[in-house]
Amino acid sequence: MAEVLNMQNISKSYYMGEEELEVLSKVNLTVNSGEFLSLLGPSGSGKSTMMNIIGCLDMPTSGKYLLSGNDIEDLDETELAFIRNKEIGFVFQSFQLLPRLSALQNVELPLIYAGVSSAERKERSLNMLDRVGLVDKTKNLPTQLSGGQQQRVAIARALVTEPTILLADEPTGALDQKTGAQVMELFEELNHDGRTIIMITHDIGIARHAKRVVNILDGHLSEQEVQ
Amino acid sequence: MLLESIKMSYENIVRNKLRSFLTMLGIVIGVASIIALITIVQGATNSISDQVTELGANKITVNVMGTPLKQGLNQEDMLNISEEENIKGVSPTISGKTGIIYEGKLMENVTVQGKNDVYFNMDTSLLKTGRPINILDLNSKNQVVIIGSDIIKELYYGVDPIGKDLVINGTSYTVIGTLNPSSGFSMGSNNESVIIPYTTAMRSLGVKDISSLDVFLEDTALADDTVTDLKGVLNPAFNYKDNAYTIFNMGDMIESFESMMSMMSLLLAGIAAISLVVGGIGIMNMMLVSITERTMEIGLRKALGATPKRIQLQFVIESIFLSLVGGLIGLVLGGLIAYTAAALIGIGFSLSIATILLAVGFSGLVGIVFGYMPARKASQLNPIDALRSL
Numbered sequence A: 001m002a003e004v005l006n007m008q009n010i011s012k013s014y015y016m017g018e019e020e021l022e023v024l025s026k027v028n029l030t031v032n033s034g035e036f037l038s039l040l041g042p043s044g045s046g047k048s049t050m051m052n053i054i055g056c057l058d059m060p061t062s063g064k065y066l067l068s069g070n071d072i073e074d075l076d077e078t079e080l081a082f083i084r085n086k087e088i089g090f091v092f093q094s095f096q097l098l099p100r101l102s103a104l105q106n107v108e109l110p111l112i113y114a115g116v117s118s119a120e121r122k123e124r125s126l127n128m129l130d131r132v133g134l135v136d137k138t139k140n141l142p143t144q145l146s147g148g149q150q151q152r153v154a155i156a157r158a159l160v161t162e163p164t165i166l167l168a169d170e171p172t173g174a175l176d177q178k179t180g181a182q183v184m185e186l187f188e189e190l191n192h193d194g195r196t197i198i199m200i201t202h203d204i205g206i207a208r209h210a211k212r213v214v215n216i217l218d219g220h221l222s223e224q225e226v227q
Numbered sequence B: 001m002l003l004e005s006i007k008m009s010y011e012n013i014v015r016n017k018l019r020s021f022l023t024m025l026g027i028v029i030g031v032a033s034i035i036a037l038i039t040i041v042q043g044a045t046n047s048i049s050d051q052v053t054e055l056g057a058n059k060i061t062v063n064v065m066g067t068p069l070k071q072g073l074n075q076e077d078m079l080n081i082s083e084e085e086n087i088k089g090v091s092p093t094i095s096g097k098t099g100i101i102y103e104g105k106l107m108e109n110v111t112v113q114g115k116n117d118v119y120f121n122m123d124t125s126l127l128k129t130g131r132p133i134n135i136l137d138l139n140s141k142n143q144v145v146i147i148g149s150d151i152i153k154e155l156y157y158g159v160d161p162i163g164k165d166l167v168i169n170g171t172s173y174t175v176i177g178t179l180n181p182s183s184g185f186s187m188g189s190n191n192e193s194v195i196i197p198y199t200t201a202m203r204s205l206g207v208k209d210i211s212s213l214d215v216f217l218e219d220t221a222l223a224d225d226t227v228t229d230l231k232g233v234l235n236p237a238f239n240y241k242d243n244a245y246t247i248f249n250m251g252d253m254i255e256s257f258e259s260m261m262s263m264m265s266l267l268l269a270g271i272a273a274i275s276l277v278v279g280g281i282g283i284m285n286m287m288l289v290s291i292t293e294r295t296m297e298i299g300l301r302k303a304l305g306a307t308p309k310r311i312q313l314q315f316v317i318e319s320i321f322l323s324l325v326g327g328l329i330g331l332v333l334g335g336l337i338a339y340t341a342a343a344l345i346g347i348g349f350s351l352s353i354a355t356i357l358l359a360v361g362f363s364g365l366v367g368i369v370f371g372y373m374p375a376r377k378a379s380q381l382n383p384i385d386a387l388r389s390l
């Protein structure tokens, strides 16, 4: 299996005045294509910090990070934007849909930045909405959708560019148990179809849906074997 | 990509209709005042210089105060002047006021002007009916008269005056022509005058000298040279005495008038430009508010792959869009104001392409200048901070 993500001795510190707060310390992580990995840890353990670095929204203080073979350190803002567009599909806890755009328009957003023509954009977005079971809600605004449906729109948006990694931060955090389980089922299906997924959660029940669970505590990673 | 940005800008502006409108108001007022002021001033300038030109841009007027020894010009001086270069003709004016009588009806205080053939040749639109004064009339000092429109109304109402008689200062004259009513400038109006051959006038009004002379030019561009030539004739004639005469060059006056008016346009446009800058600051303010409101949206767009350039372009386009729409509304409004004002004052209205381009260009520029800083700020937002702001 090809290696899509490789982190070597990644550290991240925040500075508050004189004081240094090390949130990640010398983290090593390798993820291969087709894996479904969950990053499990309590609040404040550094999960979102990890997610920001993986998603190229933030830079590590030290260490080497290769995403699909690209050394992130070498890239400027514009190149990082292209990497985010091409390699990463974000799913956020609070969905982050643009409230004034319809479900379809929200899904189309990353394709606009990928420079895809309007006709192709529409076709690909409709296909993806169909894939997440929302083909009859394409014209709805986010406020006209349930929480579970909104998260499906967000997942469709994350997948529409065919990214290397689907990166989800607490994707079920704002959903009730039943809807959360449905989203997890969708993730399992997507992974079954070959999608690489990294999911961040503090909920061990949710983490168990992944094939591989990595614990994070005070900025240190430890691998745990699951059956 | 540009199209997408324009579409997004349009949607964002339509979404906040009232706020967008209030923001645009500054630009609307700025552009409207520029357009209105420039158009009105231009219209006024054109109307006035048209009227002045009608009076004769191709003409130099010599007014003689005289010296104790020589009170005015005589026919010999006139001849000398007309022999100079670039001179088409010379027309003297002798004028006085007297009463005139037709069939027992008296009109008092009528201006009697003595003129020659040149006066009528230079402006063929003067004469309405009949014939002008000719050389024969001048040589024989004929008792003929051409009458102004007000005289016709007063004395010849309902009759054709040609061939009728008119008593001027106790002497009987024959009416040979009538003048077209002249409009506007009271200075040049002949409406209340009667015109007779100047030779006749000199005799009958008891005038010995000519005190005013119009010199018509072949080429207006050479007016300055001709003025020098005239001085060359007049100075020896008055024995080099100071203040014996003045030379009035109409072309000079039109020139200085026009440069004064264009200075005025510039000044007014400058003042209006200040209001455009104020409008621009309004737009900048709205853009900054809009960026603060849409921080999360900007962060999300960046996470989804929008480059900083792309975000910047989006906001600059939004700002240009706002100010251009404001500029177009201002253009229409300013045009309407100018049109109404022109109709009320009675001057010409013409909205020049240059003025339109100026307004559109200026408002576009305001959009770029005042949109740049907020857009740059938006493009530099950190996506993590932006996303967290929700």
Ligand SMILES: Nc1ncnc2c1ncn2[C@@H]1O[C@H](COP(=O)(O)OP(=O)(O)OP(=O)(O)O)[C@@H](O)[C@H]1O
Residues within 6 Å of the ligand: A014, A015, A016, A021, A023, A041, A042, A043, A044, A045, A046, A047, A048, A049, A050, A202
């Ligand atoms: N910008 C920042 N400046 C300073 N400290 C920060 C900053 N961002 C995060 N931290 C700190 O880093 C630590 C890890 O934060 P992080 O958001 O990664 O936690 P988390 O595991 O995602 O927690 P949660 O489950 O509550 O979301 C926390 O102690 C937090 O206070």
Ligand SMILES: [Mg+2]
Residues within 6 Å of the ligand: A047, A048, A049
């Ligand atoms: Mg977190």
